[in-house]
Amino acid sequence: MGGFSRSCRGAVVLFAVLVISTVFVAVSGQGAVVPAPVAPPPLALVTPPVQAPVALAPVALPPVAPLAPILAPAPAPAYIFPSCDGVEVVYTLIATAEIFPNASTPAKQPYSFEGSVTLTNKGYSTLDMWGVGMTFQHNEIMVSADGLSLEDGRAFPVNVSDGAVLSPSPPQALRNSIETAGDATKISKVFNIIGTEFGEPLRPMPVTLNITSKGYNCTKPKFYGNTTMHTCCVEPSQNITLTSDDIFLPPIPGDITITYDVLQAYTSNYRAMVTISNDSPVGRLDNWNLQWTWQESEFIYTMQGARPKVADTQVCVGGLAGKYYTGGMDVNNAMSCSVSPVISDLPLEKTNDTTIGNIKYCCRNGTIMPAVIDPSKSKSAFTMNVYKLPPNVDDALHLVPPAGFKIGNGGDATSLYTCGAPRLIAPSLFPDPYLDYSTNSMKTWQVSCNVTEGPRKPPPKCCVSFSSYHNDSIVPCPTCACGCKANPQPTCSANTSAMLLPYSALTLAPENRTAQLLAWASILHKPVPNPLPCPDNCGVSINWHIVSDYSNGWSARMSLFGWDNVTHPEWFAVVEMPKALPGFEKAYTFNATKIPPTNTSFVVQGLTGYNNYLLGSNLVKTGVSVLQSVISFTKKLTPGIQVKGRDGFPTKVWFNGEECAMPDSFPTSGALRMASPTVLGVFVLLVCTLFLDPFELL
Template identity: 40%
Template sequence: MAANLWHKFSILIFTITTLLTLPIISIFSQSQPSNNTCNSIFISYTYNTGHPLPPNISSDPTLQPYQFKSTLTIINNGLQELKSWRVFLQFQNSELLVSASNANFLAQPNQGILVFGNYPTIDLKSAVQTAGDINQMSVIVNLLGTQFGVAAPDIPLPQTVTLANDGFICPSPAMNGNNELVLCCTEDPEYKSNVTLKDNDFSPYQNGDLIIMYDVIQTYDSNYWAHVTISNQNPIARLDNWRLSWDWTEEEFIYSMKGAYTSVVDTTDCLFGKQGQFYKDLDFSSALNCERRPTIIDLPNSKTNDVTLGSIPSCCRNGTILPSSMDLSRTKSAFLVQVYKMPPYLNRTILNPPQNWRINGTFGSEYYKCASPIRVSPSSFPDSSGLPVESSAFASWQVICNITKFKSQVPKCCVSFSSFYNTSIIPCNTCACGCSNSKTNGKNKVCNASAPAALLPFEALTIPPENRTKYVEIWAKMNRMHLSDPIPCEDNCGININWHLVSDYKGGWTARMTVLNWGELDFHDWFVAADLDTTISRFESAESVNGTALTGDEYGIVFLQDYSGKGYLNPVTVRNGRNPRKNFRVPGVIQSMISFSKKTNPGWNLGKGDGFPKKVYFSGEECSIPSFVPSSGYILPTKFFSVCSMVLLVIFIECLTGCCEAFCYNSGQLS
């Protein structure tokens, strides 16, 4: 009897447990979407392996670097084609992504990485379009990089993974095991694009730091003419001596150009290759380039009106593209290129744009990362007849390039801070623009690359860094400051910018900016962009230079440039090379006094560092900046404080005068 009751009780407990568990299992399964249950865009991020990298940092495990290998998978299970797929990865362990197979990537703020499609997997077709061909529906991206501080058995996973394409809703990723994040992104039924498309085959136009348009304006069976336009959209970036390159994917070659030229003129590969066998009657001596990856360079200004090489609007600018905040008429560069095609693409309607675009320049323009070209609605151009009508391109592609920098990239300029309430200059950071272990100071000692920069007296600002050793030592001794032995290394920057707070009064304040060129390059059309956070609302004027307060997304930036026609920052000069200890090098110098108002923010406090910029850019290059500002117990004078100070000063002078007279009288020096 007891055994029977116990048996029934056990069955009852099992039944209740099963019923309670079923909903939990159901909810848990829903939070872990799989490729089989996702009817839209399925994304998974899987950590595969990793191992420690040198050096071995036992003192602080959070700084220990580790290699990681992961796999990112995107599958289109929806009904529509996913054009120009993009996935955003929010890392959390200071990850540095080194490579991504079948994709490009772009560093974003706060450890973010944007991964986007590369040729030929730019778009992901649906199962309906491909009869279930998984190779056209999906892409697998193998990621290789470095992360810091996460050792086995812990798994370094991103904080979040999401689809970056517009018009999709993505939930938070769910864990699948201990090394995989999965999610299923669905179309947003309420999403409405603000872009009108003429055809479903076209993608919407996008924004970026640099936009390149590849417009086919004439097309024939065997060749076509493309109009290429490079436009700068970043208000504080520029391109100097730009070099543009791409890959031909279907054995095309460049026959002629206007407005630009190939860096190498060579048709040997065509003459002895498939192109020469097919185009037997073509004069290859007149062709320009047959490289699979040609490099395009701009023409000098002297070719602007050349009938053969120039005569293209916005061409021949010597490789310089300025920001719109500096000169709106010089934000573009354009050229024409004649491209010959190869079988089986000998049809005027079959057009394949080049892939794997890359553009870079010199000083501040080396760090562009370009996405794959996307097909957009045809561009319009002013008609060549001069009539007030527009002609449309036969086909247009857009390439977005954004500025990206890595921690290993060394700045080329630096900033020092000083103020009226502190007698010392906070110099540029030690080795701000790189250092050499063989670097020596005036006493032939190896300098200290890890020590913080030594404070300087004001008179040392225009002294060459290699001649400042004595100034540094004397100043440290006078102010009883610790000085490392050997002394800290120099900043090694060609461009030094000093930001000095000059005055502070009830209605406003002033700062002096001094740009010192210690390098051997002269800078034409230079500019300085100072990010002063919310100070922009109080910018009033700048002396000796043109000053502008940028608005919109760049709210808080003061843009400073030299007057038109005088925009040269001369290189360093040497007075007399016989005795470098006495005949110092003289830098190129530009100086400006900048005025600000406190009307909109009377609580502005210079004594707390409110007057120093958070970031400074010189001609597009972000400069190294000190980690602290001049300190003091400075308090803005009030009327009461000023009156009291004057009274005390008068009393002090009277007392001092009386003491001096008494002293002199007792000494017998006064009668």
């Protein structure tokens, strides 16, 4: 037994030495050859000593080095802008990305872009009304601008390649640091812009940057790096202004002004009155349409004095309104749930209807006249109950007006007038008719709209021709004065000046004048263009003809022609004649009145029950409706007036509030007078006069 024990202890020692050597070699990194395993002794004797050294192996491993932390890239250093005594404006390009479609031409490849505009008031004065002006260079289409709207009222997405002015919606003041103790949330505003541009994959930056507030002088924008543009708009004075949270702005005059009065306010809804006023001496609205966009998804539950075009109740039923208003109110009965409702006037017979009418200035069939024509018809109004949606239903004084106002005639509610952003003005007062007492609105906003000018101005709907007793030719309306047809038949030229007319062609429809045009050109020995110039395409034309000119005075005849099937009730026209108007005396078969205060124009109307309707051409046998009157002038107050020159002809004419296209020239004394007509030319003209459609010689 003793010998066996000694042999066993020796085997165990030898095995332990081998195991420890192997572990040491592995830990030290040497490529030793692992010895062949030794045959184990009987299981009962070998197992306990083998487990002990194996358990020590993990303890001998070296510690693992920790992984390096993953850090965000260091931000770019902030630019240090020069000192600014006014409003600092910074545009920063955030990102661009190539988008579909994949264009074969690089210049046509679209890219999305995201940028931000930061305004900081570093001056003495609070900026209560402002807009940011930017000029672009890559055919940009602005898709959204959080908190901003286009000052001209266009809705997103919109092409802004010709520039844009963005104003806060609803209006926000840029307070100054002095009155806010440097509160950054009140002196600085940040707005994000998202859009699409073409051809510039990396740096689609604007060209100009400024604010449009009156009196502020902006420096030329300067680039900082490739994605930041900076400008400083110096304030006009350094007078410290202290303001309240509700800054009442002065009303702004316009051709059309819209007043939005909140009459009563509750936690979840309010009652508002909308008043449309025609403040233009020459403008007129027929079948007006008013459109706006709700800022917080409000909806109209009831309305008096007007009606929306479409109810869109499915928007309420399937949206947040249907989920929130589940108690005593049925959103199926809402008057309008549209985000951008289009509202129109009621007919005259609804004036005293206590259910849908019975509002002062309502129910005019959409007609709003200038105050100089009829002050009692220069306004239109309606009331409505507006319901709010969460999270804005717990504060009765949380009142936000709609934005993006548009107004126009009939189906045209976009291009005739351009409206600005709502301005918070002093609350309107409503005097009691019997007591020395007035109620006031909770809040009042004003929107000013003016006739659209520039590229977006719609084409005219009327035109003017000139003629005189001292010249045998009529200077016609311009070619395509009211727009050109897409595919005119027969083919005509839109770029060729209109040809002179004989008097006999004046009452012929423009498309029926070809024979007389050719005959008259032959008589005058004038070249005939090929193709002939296109007609004026106007529904209404006006001829101004000088009838006489003598030592003490002169006279003219004004003729109106209706060429389309539209009847114009209670028509009016405004004639601008700055040099001749002081000598204006009267019109014989029209009502005519000077327009104060400038006294450069006069307005003419038909006589009630006699000629105050310009009928549609389908209602008269000759195919053209004609109204005319002689107008007399004296020379006592206009010495030296050149009647046969420019002074005897209008410089501008408006018909029913819309400016008419004017001729390219005017008749001169004898220059266009027929001197030696050919026998053939006179014969051709006579034949044309006898055998064409009936007409009226004026």
